Amino acid sequence: MCNNYRLHVPAHQLMAPFADVGRTLALPGGLPNLAATDYRIGDRAPVVTAGSQGLQMTMTPWSWKGGGGKPVFNFRSEGRFFAHSTRCLIPADGFYEFTEPRVAGKKTRWLFTMVDQPWFWIAGIVKEGAFAMLTTEPGPDVAPYHSRQIVVLPPQSGPRWLELSAPENQILNSAPAGSLLVERVYPPAA
8 A cells, every 4th residue: 555655846835725715724833845755654744634723734754553563554444434533634746556576576666646736635644643544445547556545635625624524435535537647667667
């Protein structure tokens, strides 16, 4: 499942979807200087949460310790209700999936980006001061590469998840066919 994603978007662009619906996004640590980077399990990454102080973006660790000490970085969404959870939005402009090796010992790495969007949100939850990405059944764009997919939302749909302005089963779905582009990034195309 998704254990690597990227964000190559300046922080000020992440504020626009909230301004569009008349909401303010607080930045308790100031506007973060988000260098273009790939995030891996355990990294601190920006997430947006809604709380008693309103919407805020904070740098939060990716994964909490589950049973047996294993990291929980993805969390199955089906059959669960998140009204009493701390919901979050994880900004990204791409995520990676890995398939069996094409080069001796190294898995093939695929980059997924959203069609007609420079970036998107990944739906998540925060627990024990860390976040995990929500997963669902794969849509047609991801199914050839993995048996699960993270829940991706276009920028303007993010507030729906934070506010639960629709039932979870209407928000936490796989991406429709043709909404994600896929590119092999390793090994490089010959």
